[in-house]
Amino acid sequence: MDLPDQITIKEVGPRDGLQNEKKEISTEDKIEWINQLSESGLSYIEITSFVHPKWIPQLKDAVEVAKSINRKEGVTYAALVPNMKGLERALEADVDEVSIFMSASETHNKKNINKSIEETYPVLKEVVTGAKEAKKTVRGYVSTVFGCPYEGPVDENQVVDVCERLFDMGIDELSLGDTIGVANPRQVHEFLCKMEHVLLKDQIALHFHDTRGMALANTATALQLGYHTFDGSLGGLGGCPYAKGATGNLATDDLVHMIHEMGIDTGIDLDRLTEAGFFIQDKIGKPLPSKQMQVRAKE
Template sequence: MTDRVSIVEVGPRDGLQNEPYTIPTEVKVELIDRLSATGLPVIEATSFVSAPAIPQLADAEDVYSRIERRAGVRYPVLVPNLKGYERARAVGAEEIAVFTAASEAFNQKNINCSIAESMERFKPVVERARADGVRVRGYVSTVLGCPYQGEVPVSEVVRVAEALDQAGCAEISLGDTIGVGTPAKARAVIETVAKSIPVERLAVHFHDTYGQALANIHACIEAGIRTVDSSVAGLGGCPYARGATGNVATEDVVYMLQGLGLDCGVDLKALAQVGDWIAGELGRPRSRTGQAILKRN
């Protein structure tokens, strides 16, 4: 198993999509460009969903067209259906992500369809992407708990992950959408799913509602995970979890990885400066590691 961990920065998409006021396109573009200079290998740039569904990302085409794409950095985008895929491809997107959940109740509330129906929606997307040579990532939400049904059986997580695998997803990100997971449960899910899908093709996506995200990531790394989703300055927050504090902060993850002797190729000071800037732009708190790094320097 490699000692390198790849970070998927989701701040520009997952981190911004629920902000209460419209963020200028210029700020989004600058955020991505600043992140590109920190050594992050993957930055999820935006989502090509309908504007009424997520108004905050209505400028997806404009954002993606204006970012400065750096060699060695991938810029995937989220797409909900074939129309979204075609919009993304029209502006040059070379990698996409599709999404579903392990909870039927969550899927119905979130995208107004069953898990099976969501699979049918993105099946033609994955088929088209594979024909076009476009890499596809699959997201599975609510793998450690649902705000509507509570516990989510691990068997359901496995079933959905296997369906994404069979559909043709190159990588599958398992998400604790409401941040209720604990290390033992997180590791157990990874170890169970890894019996069907190679752990090298799995990623984790933790929210930090109960302050467990770093501990969960550590437990999953011990189980073989080498791809971790995170958001600069901890931007984001699930609208379905009261008091949710958002995604785990990328700065905190990088600091932990460095302490474990795991390479992620990210300049922590440069990242902290980006986190400080975007937190100031949005009126949001800084990450704990970001604050400490900048005070120390």
């Protein structure tokens, strides 16, 4: 295998993981969890979302959380921002990186953002411009890249068009999402090979969901193609509220375990990371799907 010596893992649990949880997690516990994540060796943590609280009540304390965490040097603290009002709050909270989001499929975009794809572009362009003027880096998320819960397979040309439009706005990195966990290694291989002439690998992250237990296999496929940035949610926390049954992001701790066993460096202390996983599992009050945590619980 031709594998990288090191990869970057971006932790999205405090945002993508918590946003769909029914049990409300206290602000103090969110802050403590993020502080624990900061001490695990992670270099990137997506800490919250500045979406209107009526849409995501779990993250209504976004400003307080962002202002109260202990910021560790060398760690990027990012947040999801849907529009200019959200950007105002994100800048008030002084996040390091602004994340924008949309879908590659029309129906999912309308369900998720309440706008068509074409209507979404000018809103996001405003956010990117405002964030850049404030000297912030910008990350884009594209959902339903490998399949949509409403439309099924998504036309690759449509995916490419969305990606190119976002890069034209000036984003620094793009995370390609398997929102409902339908991708398989062959599909991932074929798709990423076709995308090579369009997108630079250094500007792409992969965001796999483990709905059908395929996330690590898909990650290994992308690794062999030279991709080296991956999103994860500690413990496998999270899912997609608009995709029935799409529970569970790729568990960061399972990803770290696999990568370390393959002899690749992440800079992450797996013991500390797992301890942070048990902390948030206790606060949520239910077992998380991570295999790593299941093994550690029996030791």
